[in-house]
Amino acid sequence: MAQEPHVVVVGGGSTGAGVARDLAMRGLGVTLVEQGNLTHGTTGRMHGLLHSGGRYAVSDQASARECIIENRVLREIATHCVDETGGLFVKRPEDSEQYFQEKLAGCEACDIPTKVLSGAEARQLEPHLADDVEKAIWVPDAAIDPFRLVVANAASAQEHGARIETHSTVTDVVVEDGAVVGVEVEHATGAGKRVHGTEGGTEVIRADHVVNAAGAWAGRLGEMAGVDVEVRPSKGVMTVMNTRQVDTVVNRCRPKGDADIVVPHETTCILGTTDEEVADPEDYPEQQWEVDMVIDELAELIPMLDDARTVRSFWGVRPLYEPPDVDSDDPTDITRDYFLLAHDDRDDLPGMTTIVGGKLTTYRMMAEEITDHVCERLGVTADCRTADVALPGSADNTALDDYMTEFGLRSPVAQRSVDRLGSRAGSVLDTDDPNPTICACEAVTRAEIQDAIEQSGTDLNAVRIRTRATMGNCQGGFCAHRLANELHTAGYDDATVRASWDELLAERWRGQRHALWGDQLSQAMLSYALHATTQNRGHDPADADTEIDFTAFDAGPLAADGGPEGAHGN
């Protein structure tokens, strides 16, 4: 029986995972329910900036202050997810000097450290900045890996007794006697880890409280419970480059606008973004003009982007929330702040709380606030410790150096593995078996893949987000089949492996479609030929309904001569 009191958290993004961790660490029973894999929603489709707060220092100083506080916290508790790149606000001749000064003053007012650099100094730091960049403000922006962050939060919640159910959709919120008492969940493949082809089922999970952390989908959860949650989803594009043209976050120093930031991320740089309201968070157009615009605009800051190679583009949907009375026309006017909706006070519906809006950077603070609120409602007194206790993987910083030595850290492959795994590197990489590289672009070895399969079942996209396998230049062209092979090695049968393999290929193709020109089009043709021709996956007879008449085909030169035993002579 689940621990008492028991809370169901709906949504496996940064918010839900953060809430689950906090609740579990305070001793509550927790079940987290997510319809896809972890980070399936906006969290898996964001820009990867750990805000210093600089971007909000003029327009929204409350958010800016929250950002710098949490920026400092995450550098401590999530070291293995954070790349301390620093950031620049870059001024071109046509950008306003007055705004530059306001930015500087705003940062100071919000306790965000700054340093003003001349154009030459900025180019010394980032040589590909345009020659006419006049000056820049340095701030402590950083890059953060949302996948690792969420997986680590979920793992920590699990360590504290939480149950994590992915590929499980909440289909109804159960209301009895005017109070929320649980949720109805449809498991795609049965409770526990996802295994393709396993029969699913419906389960009613009863709870003392339900936390709606469904992001852009929070309105749907509200509907199920009979309350209004006014989420206004707004989409933004992000275009992934094939290399790190910059190692520092580069922002354009001008008032809010589209296409004004480049974030280095692992082996890539990500350009972004746009801001357009959409009706449906799952079904919205992904358009060429958005990709072309981010490239053209950001090439003004970094000219080489104009004809650099991109590997894919993806879109995310901001779960913006607007209180009913505001009614902004332009989505860029909607606040980036987060809102806690206590449905008992607000709608006379006890047993459920919604959290919407906000940023990934402040996920922990949001989680703390909602956990305080839930504890208060349930009469639990326990302190929040999520800012003090490091996440799994970031447990012991000094251990990192030891692993580096232990696994022969001369090799860049081991270096990358240890960077990703952090303090878990020891237990994952310590294997007596041969450990070949499976994904060469991202330097991911078999041991890391097998560890991810163990965590996530047969979902190769879940393996991907844990390891970065298939996320480099070739986008899985050369390693998708190797991942399928690894699934088989982990004990899954052929039909399961094929289903998962297809899903991975489809997901990889989706983003590549936005990068199909120049070198990446050549790469795509090579991958397509490899999959369709060498591997003949496009006409896999195992998937076809009709059987092949093998006897109609050539059985070899010796068979033609009536000799059965072997054509190995020449």
Add this chain to the structure above:
Amino acid sequence: MAIESEVLVIGGGLAGITSALAAADAGADTRLVSYKQSTLRNASGLVDVLGYTPSGDGPVVDPFDAIPSLPDAHPYRTVGVDTVRDAMAFFDAHAPRYQGHHTDANALVPTHGGTVKPTARYPASAAAGLASDDRDTLLVGFETLPDFNADHAAAHLESAGVPFDVRGVTVPFPGDLRAGAKVTRYAGLLDANPQVSVDGTERPLRLALATRVADAAADADRVGFPAVLGDDDPAGVRDALADHLGAAVFEVPMGPPSLPGLRLSDHLFGALEAAGVRIETGNPVVDADTTAGGVETVYVEKNGARIPNSADEYVLATGGLVGKGIDSDRDAVYEPIFDCRIAHSDDRYAWFDDDAFGDHAFAQFGVRTDDTLRPRDDDGAAAHANLRAAGAVLGGYNFAAEHSGSGVSIATGYAAGTAAAEAIHDE
């Protein structure tokens, strides 16, 4: 002074090699310039003619039978089915290690992912492995080689309904091989057959490998390995393993890098030399001078200098998107040397299909020609009287979906090379 020849072939893939061989065979003084390693390094080394129709029907049993029903714009229709047959016979004469010419029917070959694929010609190393042959099979994989998982391939082949028993076994490759070793390293070791120590016993590598799989192979009529069985002496490696195992031995094609493809390329470059073709590799053709009369000179860029090359007849065999004979940017698709017209939509988002294995327009990007393989200009006339195009640089077919890549390169290369030599004799 320009470097002169009667025929100049640009590109050293299957199409360029076949053109140059055909032109030289017909008596023309022939030169071939090529930039990088060709697509044979990436391809499986199987020589397909036609495996599926453009509408996706198949596997096709008789590719030659299916050619006359292909769309008019298909390169096979341009040269005609008789030329395709002549060209394949020409290939067979120059590639004696290839099999499949005893019949018009396609063979079905197991792939490293565990499907089967139709093909017209296969290297001798794959001959014993055909899925259209019903002998019981053991597949062997190596722990250190993640491209081929024998057990998964076997299970997948069973799902595909193959007419024989198939099992897979994974073993450590004998000796001390790094986990990340390249396929050429395995092949080199098998060629050299050094003594290796296995469980304290010193043995030659081939014997050690056979010993490792002997128990698993006891019931099998044939034993398949990933395509790493030797580079210089693949037949010797297979024979030795077959003797030790008492079963036929074959390779399952893989790549990139593809050893079967590289072996074919090496062999054909040998044939070019034997035929007296002058070869220059490593430098690209970057530009051309043309007049109303045709192509006058092309320029090879070498250490920063532009070296003029002149010929009476030219063959463009620079490959498609993979070989970089076709390139593109955000706005357009183009052919970089002669700026031949490439039909494509102005809308970049019409270049692909939303389904990964869908009907991709980009897969058909390429030069369109008249019926003597001369690229057409905007008005549909031959752009240059003395320029012909062959192989993957041609448009109008999707080799990946059809399984027709090598066949089109051979057929059009043969036709273009022969026509170039004839044009010289006619002068």
